[in-house]
Amino acid sequence: PLDLRLFRSAAFTTSVTVNVMIGTLMAGTFFLLAQYLQLVLGVGPFEAGLWMLPQSAVIIVASMLAAVVVRRIRLAYIVSGGLAVTAAGLFVLAQMDATSGVIFVMAAWVIVGLGVAPSSTLSVDLIVSSAPPERAGAASAISETGGELGNALGIALIGSLGVAVYRSAMSDAEPPGADAALPGEAMLSGEAAEAARESLSGAMAAATELPARLGAELVAQAQAAFASGLQLAAAAGALAAVIGAVATAILLRHVRR
Structure with missing residues (x-):
């Protein structure tokens, strides 16, 4: 059963929320972006997958650096800063249209990955470390569940928003x-x-x-209608990331590593 006592910790609850938010933003945006690449820009499935690789590389490197930087910079600043960078990437993505080149769109997606990496890495680590040792397993399970929940919410919320704009x-x-x-x-x-x-x-x-x-x-x-849907979805995601960045900076300000 879910150990609700873990949510008494502000650090734990905030980290889980960040984890869910990141999953939501990434899954929802990717759901629309993959279709945009193939059906609007005319990129084939294999080529579209290759264009996604730079972001994956950036996420790997940024995640590794986050583990080092957190020794010198307060965790709240890194997680909050990561969400701010994520918001910037989504804002750039929201400037695209049906005629935007693949390089512009993927550059924005790389910026999103650069912000997501430290925020996700450190929030997951904080979820486990903020729980008592005997509940570390339960905390890890909640972290995993939060990520999956975020993926589902991303398609349900952001994906549906983009589709609704298209249909309208x-x-x-x-x-x-x-x-x-x-x-x-x-x-x-x-x-x-x-x-x-x-x-x-x-x-x-x-x-x-x-x-x-x-x-x-x-x-x-x-x-053009689909591009408009992606624009609004990215803009909504950017706004959510900004709110998350501000809230995280406040709620995690006392956490030290």
Whole structure:
């Protein structure tokens, strides 16, 4: 059973919250970013995976450095600073659009990783170290569960926000000179038109039923709508990270390592 007594410690509770927040921001943003790379920028699955490697390398190096730097700098400052850098990366990502290059987008993603690494590493360590030795196993389990919860919340919250913006944009869109809300909608089957409004992949599939010009117009509109969803999701994530940075600096200010 979950040992709720562990949450009496402010350091423990704050660290678990940071752990969940990081999982939420990373999973939700990645959920949308992977689709953006492949369906908007036209990057293949294998190439998209390769573009993700720089962030992984940055996370590894930054995590190792965090363990060294914490000996000289107060933990609260490092965790809070990491969240601030994460917010900066998400803010940069929020400036992209359907025509942004892959280098710009991945540079923003690397900045996110640079901030996430120290915050995640030290918060997980604090979760275990702030618990009594006999409850270290329970604390570790809570840390793992918090990460998984964050992943689920990321897709449910941030992912859903991005999808909601896409659907709203596609429902409200009315290109100049078109009587229907979507380019060539009158030429689409009911199922295809609905699929185009539901998801970017559905719009791209529906475009194959249209003449080349109208199909290209539908795809461009859908890609712009999806990019808008990613923009808002990244901006919301940046705001959450800023709030987390301020709260962490206050709540962990007395923790020393």
